[in-house]
Amino acid sequence: MSFHVEVAIVGAGISGLSAAWQLYKLGVESLVVLEANSRVGGRTLNYPLVSGGYVEQGGTWAGPTQTALLNLAKEMEVSIKKGKLEGQTLYGFRQKWTMLEVSPTLESDIAQKDFAQAMTTFEALCRTVPVEAPWQAPNGKGLDSMTMGTWIEQNTSTDEARAWFEGCVRQILSGDPNKVSLLWMLHFVHTAGFNDLLETAEDFCFVGGAQQISLNIAERLGKRVLLNAPVTKISGYDGSCVELVYEHGIVFAQQVIVAMMPKAVARIQFDPPLPPIHHQLIAEWETMSWIKFHAIYEKPWWQSEIISGHFLSIDTKIEVLDISPEDGSKGVIVGLLAPDYTTLLKSERQELCLAFLRETFGETTQQPLEWVEFDWNHQPWTGGCISVLPPGLLTTAGSALRSPVGRIHWAGTERSSIWVNYIEGAIRAGQKAADDVIAKLNSVST
Numbered sequence: 022m023s024f025h026v027e028v029a030i031v032g033a034g035i036s037g038l039s040a041a042w043q044l045y046k047l048g049v050e051s052l053v054v055l056e057a058n059s060r061v062g063g064r065t066l067n068y069p070l071v072s073g074g075y076v077e078q079g080g081t082w083a084g085p086t087q088t089a090l091l092n093l094a095k096e097m098e099v100s101i102k103k104g105k106l107e108g109q110t111l112y113g114f115r116q117k118w119t120m121l122e123v124s125p126t127l128e129s130d131i132a133q134k135d136f137a138q139a140m141t142t143f144e145a146l147c148r149t150v151p152v153e154a155p156w157q158a159p160n161g162k163g164l165d166s167m168t169m170g171t172w173i174e175q176n177t178s179t180d181e182a183r184a185w186f187e188g189c190v191r192q193i194l195s196g197d198p199n200k201v202s203l204l205w206m207l208h209f210v211h212t213a214g215f216n217d218l219l220e221t222a223e224d225f226c227f228v229g230g231a232q233q234i235s236l237n238i239a240e241r242l243g244k245r246v247l248l249n250a251p252v253t254k255i256s257g258y259d260g261s262c263v264e265l266v267y268e269h270g271i272v273f274a275q276q277v278i279v280a281m282m283p284k285a286v287a288r289i290q291f292d293p294p295l296p297p298i299h300h301q302l303i304a305e306w307e308t309m310s311w312i313k314f315h316a317i318y319e320k321p322w323w324q325s326e327i328i329s330g331h332f333l334s335i336d337t338k339i340e341v342l343d344i345s346p347e348d349g350s351k352g353v354i355v356g357l358l359a360p361d362y363t364t365l366l367k368s369e370r371q372e373l374c375l376a377f378l379r380e381t382f383g384e385t386t387q388q389p390l391e392w393v394e395f396d397w398n399h400q401p402w403t404g405g406c407i408s409v410l411p412p413g414l415l416t417t418a419g420s421a422l423r424s425p426v427g428r429i430h431w432a433g434t435e436r437s438s439i440w441v442n443y444i445e446g447a448i449r450a451g452q453k454a455a456d457d458v459i460a461k462l463n464s465v466s467t
């Protein structure tokens with residue numbers, strides 16, 4: 022089947038759908054969203070439980086400063102509810118669990134003071150990085166030449182502070198500090214806000230799950246969303262009409278928005294080939310992928326016995342959180358496992374996690390009603406959980422991040438200037454791409 026539209030969008034994650042919805046609301050009805058998968062929502066996914074209800078295997082939480090997400094959810098009639106339970110994170114290092122003090126007192130130990138000092142230095146450095154053009158930061162090249170891990174090493178003097186700082190980075194990134202450019206990380210933290218990332222980014226979640234927002238947009242767009250339609254080739258973007266080859270035919274479009282993970286974009290053939298700076302950017306993003314698991318219980322038996330429902334072990338690279346519903350109707354613990362664990366059998370992972378839950382939440386966690394896990398490494402069209410920039414790339418190719426190539430515009434959370442890797446960033450990038458497309462369409466018609 023071949024047909025013509027004004028705008029074609031590749032990818033029906035929340036970014037592509039936000040772009041489509043924005044265009045549609047502004048009067049562009051001739052559009053199509055081509056989605057490779059048999060469902061919409063991309064990295065947001067509701068997963069039905071045998072014991073009733075669902076858990077979320079991908080993006081779940083939102084914070085109060087994520088206004089694009091909160092507004093879109095409201096518009097799509099998806100309401101919010103309280104997110105993760107109260108309680109500060111406990112960081113585990115060498116078998117000891119510690120609650121971090123951001124403002125230590127005179128009585129605090131050396132490690133706590135060391136940690137707080139490093140945090141203060143890091144926050145001050147974050148503020149030197151411009152939001153829209155981080156590659157123009159003072160000493161940008163220098164900051165981009167090292168990893169976040171190296172900076173932590175150089176700016177802490179105790180093993181504990183080093184480990185805790187690494188734990189904080191893992192918590193906000195779900196990724197390895199040793200693979201991330203310091204400059205990229207400074208920008209990421211600066212634009213989202215340190216406190217927001219560590220304290221409030223999980224304040225809310227969505228009734229019916231975050232995927233419901235995408236499902237509701239897709240329902241309103243109707244036949245404009247095509248599922249099982251992977252795009253394999255995009256050509257003619259430098260001419261008068263773009264041709265997109267997908268599984269069942271060809272779409273001809275005046276403007277195109279590509280809204281997906283860079284790793285997924287790398288699988289599309291571009292004719293002519295993309296300019297080297299764009300090609301480099303797409304090829305060199307580093308993808309990180311954790312395994313998410315949920316343990317479901319009849320009741321949150323452990324809650325009267327613990328002081329916090331959030332543990333992150335630096336030794337084992339496992340993070341667990343109590344996300345039981347407030348009414349106590351069941352007990353739910355969610356966890357994230359580092360990619361190192363993908364080589365284990367599912368049964369081995371479960372055994373290991375249950376031992377970890379016994380250590381953190383107590384004996385009552387030994388017999389879950391249900392155990393589900395989801396490995397984003399093995400999803401055909403998504404290619405992992407998040408993408409980060411390794412050292413050197415932001416200053417050499419960062420200026421191409423948000424710049425169109427001919428008739429191709431870029432969206433997807435990785436292209437946002439703020440809240441990168443979050444749903445908020447995905448929506449903002451989608452809406453910006455839609456606004457740019459409208460401007461292009463208007464400039465042609467006048």
Ligand SMILES: Cc1cc2nc3c(=O)[nH]c(=O)nc-3n(C[C@H](O)[C@H](O)[C@H](O)COP(=O)(O)OP(=O)(O)OC[C@H]3O[C@@H](n4cnc5c(N)ncnc54)[C@H](O)[C@@H]3O)c2cc1C
Pocket residue numbers: 031032033034035036037055056057058061062063064065078079080081082083250251252253280281282285286288289313397402403405406407432433434435442443444445447
């Ligand atoms: C485990 C996990 C937990 C997370 N937790 C949170 C959280 O609590 N809060 C938060 O804000 N964010 C969270 N995130 C991140 C958030 O889910 C993502 O940032 C966001 O969903 C990305 O949306 P996107 O539209 O940019 O990309 P995607 O969701 O990846 O969408 C891209 C779409 O493109 C499609 N596609 C790929 N290739 C092709 C092709 N060739 N042709 C057509 N279509 C194609 C894909 O199938 C996909 O549907 C989490 C992510 C994961 C994985």
